[in-house]
Amino acid sequence: MVEPGFSYEARGQVLVIHLPKELDHHNCRSLRYETDLLLAENYVTKIVFDFSKTVFMDSSGIGVLLNRYKQMERSGGKVSLYGAGAQILRVLAIGGVGKLVPQYDSKEAAIADAL
Amino acid sequence: MGYGVNADDSLKEEASQREDSKKEVLRMEIESRSENEEFARVAVAVFMSRMNPTMEEIDDVKTAVSEAVTNGIIHGYQGKEGIIYIEAAVEGRELSVSVRDKGVGIRDVKRAMEPMYTSDVTGERSGMGFSFMEAFMDEIEVLSEPGKGTQVIMKKQIGR
Numbered sequence: 708m709v710e711p712g713f714s715y716e717a718r719g720q721v722l723v724i725h726l727p728k729e730l731d732h733h734n735c736r737s738l739r740y741e742t743d744l745l746l747a748e749n750y751v752t753k754i755v756f757d758f759s760k761t762v763f764m765d766s767s768g769i770g771v772l773l774n775r776y777k778q779m780e781r782s783g784g785k786v787s788l789y790g791a792g793a794q795i796l797r798v799l800a801i802g803g804v805g806k807l808v809p810q811y812d813s814k815e816a817a818i819a820d821a822l
Numbered sequence: 823m824g825y826g827v828n829a830d831d832s833l834k835e836e837a838s839q840r841e842d843s844k845k846e847v848l849r850m851e852i853e854s855r856s857e858n859e860e861f862a863r864v865a866v867a868v869f870m871s872r873m874n875p876t877m878e879e880i881d882d883v884k885t886a887v888s889e890a891v892t893n894g895i896i897h898g899y900q901g902k903e904g905i906i907y908i909e910a911a912v913e914g915r916e917l918s919v920s921v922r923d924k925g926v927g928i929r930d931v932k933r934a935m936e937p938m939y940t941s942d943v944t945g946e947r948s949g950m951g952f953s954f955m956e957a958f959m960d961e962i963e964v965l966s967e968p969g970k971g972t973q974v975i976m977k978k979q980i981g982r
Binding site for chain 2: 763
């Protein structure tokens with residue numbers, strides 16, 4: 708439960724955000740600040756969310772995803788995700804993110820789409 | 823689903839504390855710290871495992887409990903110290919979960935439950951908490967009174 712939240716990986720202009728095991732309000736708190744810093748300091752045209760380690764997400768995760776989506780949309784960028792399991796897919800669908808953010812099985816596919 | 827404006831502790835609590843032989847109950851009090859959100863939903867998930875739920879049913883309940891507890895921490899206690907009271911009960915195939923805080927309460931419950939309504943100004947909250955509770959549980963009732971607190975009571979049939 709004290710697990711640190713996120714790790715970030717830069718792939719050219721693609722920012723890959725590796726999400727924690729539990730994506731709830733507690734673990735989402737630092738994400739906004741950290742991604743805002745990264746987006747301000749780097750030229751990022753795509754954000755790719757990695758759900759492969761994530762087993763739980765609630766509406767806090769939806770808030771984070773929608774906000775990044777809006778941010779990237781404003782700058783003409785894209786957002787995609789990969790590695791989402793059953794619970795995550797259901798939450799994405801109910802949260803209305805399923806239609807906005809394309810979902811892939813692998814990181815390479817998610818990055819390829821974003822380009 | 824129902825709306826109410828009475829967070830009076832007495833009635834609901836007394837009713838739930840009358841021991842019913844067929845009813846099994848979990849009661850816990852947690853501090854209103856975000857670290858405890860995971861503990862709360864996992865504890866309820868372990869408690870309901872006696873009903874032989876599917877993985878999907880467990881996930882549904884965990885998500886709903888997470889939403890209710892997060893609301894108590896963020897909105898009920900406004901990030902300040904307080905206690906969240908959680909009670910889960912199994913009776914036959916029905917699981918009921920009550921999440922209660924003694925925080926600021928909600929002036930307009932109906933409005934607070936509207937999809938996408940949020941009092942948050944950072945833009946980081948989706949406003950989907952109550953919608954999620956409704957989507958993942960069969961029934962939800964919200965009782966609240968400004969200055970006294972809020973109680974969310976959710977029910978779900980397991981193993982249909």
